Amino acid sequence: MAKYTINDVAKAAGVSKATVSRYLNGRFERMSLATRRKIKAVIADLGYVPNYNASALKSKRSHQIGVVVGDVSNVYSTFLIKGISGVTRTRQDQILIADGGEDPQQETVAIKNLLSQNVDGIILQPARPDASGYQFLKDAGVPVVLVDRLLRPLLFPCVTSNDTASGKLLAQAALEKGYQNVIVLSHPVDQATVRYERYRAFAAVCRGANIPINLLEVEDADDVSGLRAALDAAQSMKSVIFATNGILLMAALRWLQQQQIAVPKQVGLCGYDDWNWGELANPPLAVVNQNPEKIGREVALRLEQLIAGKEVFVGRTEVPAEVHIRESL
Amino acid sequence: MAKYTINDVAKAAGVSKATVSRYLNGRFERMSLATRRKIKAVIADLGYVPNYNASALKSKRSHQIGVVVGDVSNVYSTFLIKGISGVTRTRQDQILIADGGEDPQQETVAIKNLLSQNVDGIILQPARPDASGYQFLKDAGVPVVLVDRLLRPLLFPCVTSNDTASGKLLAQAALEKGYQNVIVLSHPVDQATVRYERYRAFAAVCRGANIPINLLEVEDADDVSGLRAALDAAQSMKSVIFATNGILLMAALRWLQQQQIAVPKQVGLCGYDDWNWGELANPPLAVVNQNPEKIGREVALRLEQLIAGKEVFVGRTEVPAEVHIRESL
DNA sequence: TTGAAAGCGCTAACAT
DNA sequence: ATGTTAGCGCTTTCAA
Numbered sequence A, B: 001m002a003k004y005t006i007n008d009v010a011k012a013a014g015v016s017k018a019t020v021s022r023y024l025n026g027r028f029e030r031m032s033l034a035t036r037r038k039i040k041a042v043i044a045d046l047g048y049v050p051n052y053n054a055s056a057l058k059s060k061r062s063h064q065i066g067v068v069v070g071d072v073s074n075v076y077s078t079f080l081i082k083g084i085s086g087v088t089r090t091r092q093d094q095i096l097i098a099d100g101g102e103d104p105q106q107e108t109v110a111i112k113n114l115l116s117q118n119v120d121g122i123i124l125q126p127a128r129p130d131a132s133g134y135q136f137l138k139d140a141g142v143p144v145v146l147v148d149r150l151l152r153p154l155l156f157p158c159v160t161s162n163d164t165a166s167g168k169l170l171a172q173a174a175l176e177k178g179y180q181n182v183i184v185l186s187h188p189v190d191q192a193t194v195r196y197e198r199y200r201a202f203a204a205v206c207r208g209a210n211i212p213i214n215l216l217e218v219e220d221a222d223d224v225s226g227l228r229a230a231l232d233a234a235q236s237m238k239s240v241i242f243a244t245n246g247i248l249l250m251a252a253l254r255w256l257q258q259q260q261i262a263v264p265k266q267v268g269l270c271g272y273d274d275w276n277w278g279e280l281a282n283p284p285l286a287v288v289n290q291n292p293e294k295i296g297r298e299v300a301l302r303l304e305q306l307i308a309g310k311e312v313f314v315g316r317t318e319v320p321a322e323v324h325i326r327e328s329l
Numbered sequence C: 001t002t003g004a005a006a007g008c009g010c011t012a013a014c015a016t
Numbered sequence D: 001a002t003g004t005t006a007g008c009g010c011t012t013t014c015a016a
Helices: A006-013 A017-024 A033-046 A052-059 A075-090 A104-116 A131-140 A163-176 A193-209 A226-233 A246-258 A292-307 B006-013 B017-024 B033-046 B052-059 B075-090 B104-116 B131-140 B163-176 B193-209 B226-233 B246-258 B292-307
Strands: A064-069 A094-099 A121-124 A144-147 A158-161 A181-186 A213-217 A239-243 A267-272 A286-289 A316-319 A322-324 B064-069 B094-099 B121-124 B144-147 B158-161 B181-186 B213-217 B239-243 B267-272 B286-289 B316-319 B322-324
Touching: A006 A017, A006 A033, A017 A033, A052 B052, A064 A075, A064 A104, A064 A292, A075 A094, A075 A292, A075 B075, A075 B094, A094 A104, A094 B075, A094 B094, A104 A121, A104 A131, A121 A131, A121 A292, A144 A292, A158 A163, A158 A292, A163 A193, A163 A239, A163 A267, A163 A286, A163 A322, A181 A193, A181 A226, A181 A246, A193 A213, A213 A226, A226 A239, A226 A246, A239 A246, A246 A267, A292 A316, B006 B017, B006 B033, B017 B033, B064 B075, B064 B104, B064 B292, B075 B094, B075 B292, B094 B104, B104 B121, B104 B131, B121 B131, B121 B292, B144 B292, B158 B163, B158 B292, B163 B193, B163 B239, B163 B267, B163 B286, B163 B322, B181 B193, B181 B226, B181 B246, B193 B213, B213 B226, B226 B239, B226 B246, B239 B246, B246 B267, B292 B316
Parallel strands: A064 A094, A064 A121, A121 A144, A144 A158, A158 A316, A181 A213, A181 A239, A239 A267, A267 A286, B064 B094, B064 B121, B121 B144, B144 B158, B158 B316, B181 B213, B181 B239, B239 B267, B267 B286
Antiparallel strands: A286 A322, B286 B322
């Protein structure tokens, strides 16, 4: 693979490989300017590229951090990665992306693979809230920070959106418009603490206003036809749909358009928008934007601290979301 | 890091580490079922995780492939990664994502980092079309496949969308609606062959129909206000805007809405849509969808072949795009 | 069918 | 300011 080794550089520069190693690791303190320049020239000349596998073997630092997301094609993950990448790039670290597939088994395989690669740390959007499935990760002794979803008990530091607060704001805005019935469209709420919090926030506001709330759980965003029954059940009461993530929000709008149900005239719509298109939709959508890139930066900073050996509070850090009320309500 | 090594497993199982290594690499051909079972039990018992850095050092296979995209937060990249990830997962490979930042220097640093990590191969969406800046990659001898953009000369196999064909279809659809002036909104066309092809396809159709075409190049999708002057210059001629990528398409629609310019009544709009929201926009947009997930699969398959030592045609493979004509024209 | 031993490219004492 | 040396955890001949 690598054409030249540290030995080749050492020979060509007429120094020992220890000196070259010092050069590579930026320990110039007690190195003559002459050898420093010489080594630099030789490296450029040969096009030498150091082998991190070898250095990781010795130094226990791979300069790689693992990121396990639920679904790489989700735009939320995209911005998350962007945020993480901005932080790690300045640290010369690379990010190893693994797709957990929202599936505990696939996720476990992915995490073990990352451990095998000796990542310096892991950022994890866990597929399930039960901490017992992650004990092996804790035992591995690798720095871990959770993102977007909590574990019970927490086990690791965690960065999320302020879901309860944003959910409440959105719910209040919806109820002010006079809806008499609420339909929450979500993936199974007991599989992710955050979904549950969003649902709970909505439910709390509805209860306060004495408005009925129905939970419609779907496994797959491709089929939200269950909305039909939920709307029928509401009879003459005017309904608003609350989608707990961007995929479902998009799916709901698509379905409403196909069914030729006017929004917000016949049915209201609001939800979480990670895709930044809510403003451009027809009609413009009332949404919460979570600012996932910021979340990514925050989580990466915490991980870097852990890797540097600093203490990090094992608790939840909330990044404030933005709530945009628009015509869909 | 890893708590146990192959030595610990060997001792606990009462065999040599060579035997454990054979087990780990699935070479069971001439291994007694007893030892095989014994090793399996010990590994499970200890929770042993192999160290890929060490194995990579010896075997020259890191089971990592590098992916360099122009911008990780672009939805195109997202689906690309999804497609790649589906292929690599079945091969037990991990993907190292690097953000090239659409900047040759940052990209070069990213690629060198990937080489240092001894990736088995690289998938690259190059920031610039000039092959000379990538000679060092060619020299490194690592398998490389290009995606989305070509190099001149090509140097590596490449997978893209069929841009000329889809651009022509979109252009023809636009001109059939009777527009008298075309504005192409693009990032600098000479920095990416594919953008240039899209522009050229449009230009060719316009030339055939004797319709004037104006190229508006922007550096940053956050500022598309140059559209104002372009529209003014058209005077009374009815204009259609063609955005050469999803970000600009979104930016254009946002700008038109802010300026309260009715689409398609006053100005037509069409372009490339990697975000899958064209259908839901107001108005629904006439777009080309490139199918980036398919592109990701194709490019990953080619890379895996190269890694496996097979020959791959150093030429362009085109994945057909879908053209959707909708109300925005 | 299994083991012994050399070595992959690098780092980090310890010398000098 | 620089060199010597002993590994890091694994794979892979070669031998048994």
